[in-house]
């Protein structure tokens with residue numbers, strides 16, 4: 001057994017789960033390409049049974065008071081704190097994230113648990129002024145039902161926890177279909193949540209795990225018992241899923257691809273901008289939905305900025321994500337490497353200059369895919385720049401007026417994250433204004449990635465419009481009932497209508 005396989009088995013054991021090894025779905029590590037375990041793909045009957053169990057459990061769970069439901073999530077947060085490094089190890093093993101980012105991902109889970117526990121006492125409805133005497137008009141938020149969660153490989157545990165922590169305090173139950181690339185982290189999370197349920201005396205059936213690829217997800221998409229489908233992944237996946245959920249009048253929460261840009265103006269603090277850009281563009285090997293993919297820089301400082309980013313890129317240690325000095329780990333698989341090469345070829349055909357990077361780096365043999373992050377100067381925003389390539393390619397475009405920069409920035413189909421580097425308040429406010437960035441996330445003087453859980457997370461246009469995590473995102477997991485109560489002995493009709 002290889003060292004990485006042993007490491008996975010030991011982490012899983014400490015997390016209260018055993019390594020599945022008799023299934024058809026291979027859990028591979030992008031670190032070397034080795035198989036860590038074999039998970040069984042859920043059959044259609046398995047998925048149906050999981051939805052049935054979640055649906056049956058919901059009928060009782062919805063009536064448990066929300067602050068009491070929160071006990072499960074509080075306990076989950078405690079277990080995650082105890083097992084932070086074990087779960088982070090599995091994230092590094094399965095998704096290839098460097099240890100510091102993997103630990104950060106688990107911290108995000110702990111943070112959302114804390115947030116959800118607080119929210120459990122704040123599921124507020126409004127009271128509105130009624131136009132009729134002796135009447136009270138208000139709204140109540142009720143649990144929705146079964147939430148189907150489909151998640152992507154690159155945040156294999158945090159996205160699940162954003163959805164599950166809120167869904168559980170909101171009185172919903174969950175059926176989770178993780179990415180087929182990260183089945184072991186899912187087994188670990190399921191085991192921790194099961195333990196949390198047992199520890200606080202809640203029904204463990206509130207959470208169900210199903211494993212497999214798109215076909216398993218499709219069953220959640222089409223089942224009318226799944227009241228909300230929360231799907232995180234590519235625009236391609238969202239395009240397939242959204243019309244099917246709509247056709248059965250289900251609710252969908254879509255968190256899809258981004259094509260995130262940063263504008264760098266002549267007044268920017270370039271030292272700070274370079275640090276922000278390098279983390280956002282090269283961090284996680286460019287495999288975050290919020291990774292920085294486009295820099296739109298004022299022509300007068302473009303050469304200086306590109307030179308500084310290139311200097312920083314030359315220093316980036318690429319290698320084993322468990323090594324503390326590494327900053328850039330592997331791509332998830334061969335397909336990701338090939339997609340990166342195809343995009344670079346297309347960019348060259350469009351007249352681009354590849355300033356540096358884009359090459360394969362041999363770290364651990366032929367079954368793993370490590371690359372040097374690329375910087376590519378483009379004369380214009382051609383179609384390859386307008387699509388998301390899930391790899392570390394940073395396109396650099398130039399502008400002369402801020403209007404032109406904002407125009408270029410918004411001229412892509414996705415609308416997730418954005419930022420401006422400037423010390424000019426006028427420029428910053430303009431970027432944040434109604435005619436500024438059209439994204440769900442708009443930042444000033446930080447990069448596009450690395451959001452905190454307190455804010456609502458999500459984006460516009462082809463990113464899907466969903467919001468998860470903080471602020472009032474919990475509302476997506478509940479249904480709103482408007483209540484009119486007549487406490488008078490008269491029956492006045494609204495809008496002054498007279499009826500007999």
Ligand code: NAD
Pocket residue numbers: 150151152153154155177178179180212213214215216217218221232233234235236237240241254255256257258288289290388390416458459463
């Ligand atoms: P992907 O679209 O290939 O897969 C995502 C999930 O959807 C997987 O679980 C997959 O099995 C499932 N799936 C795919 N097709 C499906 C279908 N037709 N029906 C049902 N399920 C289906 O994405 P990926 O490669 O795992 O992740 C990378 C993508 O995810 C990038 O585009 C990235 O931007 C996006 N992403 C977005 C966010 C966000 O919050 N906006 C967060 C993380 C990742």
